[in-house]
Amino acid sequence: MNNTELVKLNQKYGIRDQLEFKEIFEGFIIADIRNPHAEATVALHGGHIMSFKPRDHEPVLWLSRNSHFKAGKAVRGGVPVCWPWFADHPTDPDKPAHGFVRTAIWSVSESETLKDESTRLKLFISDSEETMKLWPHRFRLEMDCTVSDILRIKLISTNMDNTPFTCGGALHSYFNISSISNILIKGLEGCPYIDKVAQGRRKVQDGCVSVKGETDRIYLDTTADCIIEDSGMHRRIGISKNGSRTTVVWNPWIDKARKMKDFGNDEYKRMVCVETTNADTDVIPLAPGSTHTLESIIRPESLN
Numbered sequence: 001m002n003n004t005e006l007v008k009l010n011q012k013y014g015i016r017d018q019l020e021f022k023e024i025f026e027g028f029i030i031a032d033i034r035n036p037h038a039e040a041t042v043a044l045h046g047g048h049i050m051s052f053k054p055r056d057h058e059p060v061l062w063l064s065r066n067s068h069f070k071a072g073k074a075v076r077g078g079v080p081v082c083w084p085w086f087a088d089h090p091t092d093p094d095k096p097a098h099g100f101v102r103t104a105i106w107s108v109s110e111s112e113t114l115k116d117e118s119t120r121l122k123l124f125i126s127d128s129e130e131t132m133k134l135w136p137h138r139f140r141l142e143m144d145c146t147v148s149d150i151l152r153i154k155l156i157s158t159n160m161d162n163t164p165f166t167c168g169g170a171l172h173s174y175f176n177i178s179s180i181s182n183i184l185i186k187g188l189e190g191c192p193y194i195d196k197v198a199q200g201r202r203k204v205q206d207g208c209v210s211v212k213g214e215t216d217r218i219y220l221d222t223t224a225d226c227i228i229e230d231s232g233m234h235r236r237i238g239i240s241k242n243g244s245r246t247t248v249v250w251n252p253w254i255d256k257a258r259k260m261k262d263f264g265n266d267e268y269k270r271m272v273c274v275e276t277t278n279a280d281t282d283v284i285p286l287a288p289g290s291t292h293t294l295e296s297i298i299r300p301e302s303l304n
């Protein structure tokens with residue numbers, strides 16, 4: 001995007017003293033949001049919420065100090081949008097993990113200040129010659145986020161084609177924590193899950209989730225709210241959801257962290273992913289013209 005286009009973007013969707021589009025790295029455009037409730041940044045690259053910090057709170061989302069901010073690479077941290085499939089492509093290992101929209105450039109469709117002075121921003125991406133090579137369907141995908149003292153994110157998939165298709169995906173949220181040894185995740189007790197660290201074996205969650213090693217689990221058949229309780233930060237982060245029957249919990253731990261170039265060796269101690277997903281069998285069949293909304297509502301609460 002050149003400077004004239006950036007000026008036009010701000011003229012059309014900028015909001016005085018609340019939302020400004022900025023180029024923070026070459027060709028990497030973000031919406032910088034600041035309102036009485038919170039600060040947040042959203043990148044057009046991937047339709048990616050990169051940060052969210054309510055007033056009087058530590059940042060809620062985690063972002064790697066080694067993250068890429070360039071074409072073709074996903075941002076490591078924040079809320080990556082995985083779509084139209086979650087994790088590896090079901091049949092073609094050559095296709096990108098977590099789909100193709102997290103490395104594509106999205107467009108802006110709407111911005112507004114709501115009555116309570118929160119900020120709403122809507123981005124979208126639709127099919128192109130490029131996307132059709134990876135996935136032969138016509139679609140429109142919208143990311144509709146509202147920033148207040150809570151972060152509300154809707155991912156709206158619409159089938160623009162004249163044949164049905166099935167899609168999966170995730171709001172793959174990375175949360176900022178005091179230390180991985182200080183947290184408990186509540187809401188998944190008694191839930192069946194696929195343990196990807198144990199060759200996909202099926203298990204049942206016994207009590208709260210605590211992370212003591214590499215963790216990569218798809219919790220099945222759950223619409224429950226989750227809570228990350230952080231004794232070190234004296235806070236809890238509530239994650240409620242709609243349009244989703246699976247939740248993923250991920251931490252790469254030591255070895256995987258070392259192998260990832262866009263992830264600091266010790267950073268596994270300060271993040272955990274609790275993801276709102278349509279994963280495994282929880283994929284969504286969409287008839288022509290129909291729509292599915294995957295929603296995640298992130299609510300930090302101080303325990304002081």
Ligand code: TA6
Pocket residue numbers: 074087097098172196216248249250273275
């Ligand atoms: O959501 C968990 C997961 O699917 C893990 O298997 C791990 O690969 C993680 O996503 C990160 O994936 P990425 O492609 O961003 O490196």
